Amino acid sequence: MSIHINAKPGDIAETILLPGDPLRAKYIAERFLEDASCYNEVRGMFGFTGTYKGHRISVQGTGMGVPSISIYVNELLREYGVKQLIRVGTCGGIQQDVKVRDVVMAMSATTDSSANQQLFPGFQFAPHADFDLLRRAYQVSQERRLSVKVGNILTADTFYRESMEPVKKLAEYGVLAVEMESSALYTLAARYKAKALSILTVSDHLFSGETDTTAEERQTTFNDMIEVALDAAIRTD
Ligand SMILES: O=P(O)(O)O[C@H]1O[C@H](CO)[C@@H](O)[C@H]1O
Ligand SMILES: O=c1cc[nH]c(=O)[nH]1
Numbered sequence: 001m002s003i004h005i006n007a008k009p010g011d012i013a014e015t016i017l018l019p020g021d022p023l024r025a026k027y028i029a030e031r032f033l034e035d036a037s038c039y040n041e042v043r044g045m046f047g048f049t050g051t052y053k054g055h056r057i058s059v060q061g062t063g064m065g066v067p068s069i070s071i072y073v074n075e076l077l078r079e080y081g082v083k084q085l086i087r088v089g090t091c092g093g094i095q096q097d098v099k100v101r102d103v104v105m106a107m108s109a110t111t112d113s114s115a116n117q118q119l120f121p122g123f124q125f126a127p128h129a130d131f132d133l134l135r136r137a138y139q140v141s142q143e144r145r146l147s148v149k150v151g152n153i154l155t156a157d158t159f160y161r162e163s164m165e166p167v168k169k170l171a172e173y174g175v176l177a178v179e180m181e182s183s184a185l186y187t188l189a190a191r192y193k194a195k196a197l198s199i200l201t202v203s204d205h206l207f208s209g210e211t212d213t214t215a216e217e218r219q220t221t222f223n224d225m226i227e228v229a230l231d232a233a234i235r236t237d
Helices: 022-032 066-079 115-119 131-143 165-172 182-191 215-220 223-234
Strands: 015-018 034-040 047-052 055-060 084-093 103-111 148-155 177-179 195-205
Touching: 015 066, 015 223, 022 034, 022 047, 022 055, 022 223, 047 223, 055 223, 066 084, 066 115, 066 182, 084 131, 084 182, 084 223, 103 131, 103 182, 103 223, 115 182, 131 148, 131 195, 131 223, 148 182, 177 195, 182 195, 195 223
Parallel strands: 015 055, 015 084, 084 195, 103 148, 148 177
Antiparallel strands: 034 047, 047 055, 084 177, 103 195
């Protein structure tokens, strides 16, 4: 049992999916896992373990932002021996060809979070995905003929901004989309020698005005992304 996760040793699988929204964790467990049981309800941040195609897999809500995901990922890595972590989240597109409902795979995560500035004073650490996990997820997505973009994303500390200028500048440098957790996931995975990847569905576009998806759609319509994450997680080639 850790401070924020009420699980016993062995309750959590070595492979885990990490949505920000705990209700999405429940949805994934109910829809995609067999024999799923809930191991955590602390703060309503649900965690479940079940099987997918015969492989033991867990799914844990992380909350929003770097401080929240850092709490869960620290405890999963340090206390429960998790080895492979796939964030399944939403993001806002910032490139013209990144459309609502596209899937973005975060090869790297630029950030304005102060967490890594405190960790590496004087350096700009480059948080990045595990290459094999990214390669497998991309292969699965191509076999399913999904529209996928792979590249750099922004992990932002703020959802609401006074100025869009810094985001526009990052878009000029090829950053694909904005979300709020991946840099922390990748940095912690590097620290604890685990494999991590963020797969994100585009829920809105910050510049084009493409219509936002509803909260209900965010929870229920991202099945392609979740199946890609699950199939990539169990793939060995
Ligand atoms: O859909 P999730 O995984 O929560 O991800 C995105 O949505 C939240 C903001 O609405 C932030 O957590 C952001 O990273
Ligand atoms: O962090 C996020 C997630 C989705 N859409 C955004 O604009 N930002």
